[in-house]
Amino acid sequence: YQGIQRYQCKKCSHFFSDKPRKFNYQDKSKAIDMYLNNVGIRKTARFMGCSPSLILRWIKHFSQSAKQASQNGKQTKADII
Numbered sequence: 001y002q003g004i005q006r007y008q009c010k011k012c013s014h015f016f017s018d019k020p021r022k023f024n025y026q027d028k029s030k031a032i033d034m035y036l037n038n039v040g041i042r043k044t045a046r047f048m049g050c051s052p053s054l055i056l057r058w059i060k061h062f063s064q065s066a067k068q069a070s071q072n073g074k075q076t077k078a079d080i081i
Contacts, residue, residue, distance in 0.1 A: 004017050004019055005017060005018065023048070023050065027048060028058050030048075031044050031048050031055055031058055032058060032059065032062050034047070035055070035059055041055050041056060
């Protein structure tokens with residue numbers, strides 16, 4: 001698709017590619033840290049070079065993972081992100 005090799009999972013028919021992600025886990029962790037240190041969503045988005053809605057999705061995913069990890073007894077941030 002548009003010059004990028006795509007693959008399809010035989011079990012669930014999900015399409016994916018081997019294209020590297022634009023934001024790695026360290027970038028996401030930095031954005032979460034900025035949010036937890038009271039930096040605004042829009043300012044964090046400008047700093048990271050993405051949209052505010054993407055930052056909000058990362059925060060929502062982080063909060064759901066943290067809630068689930070606390071219920072399972074995990075306490076480390078690396079397990080959550």
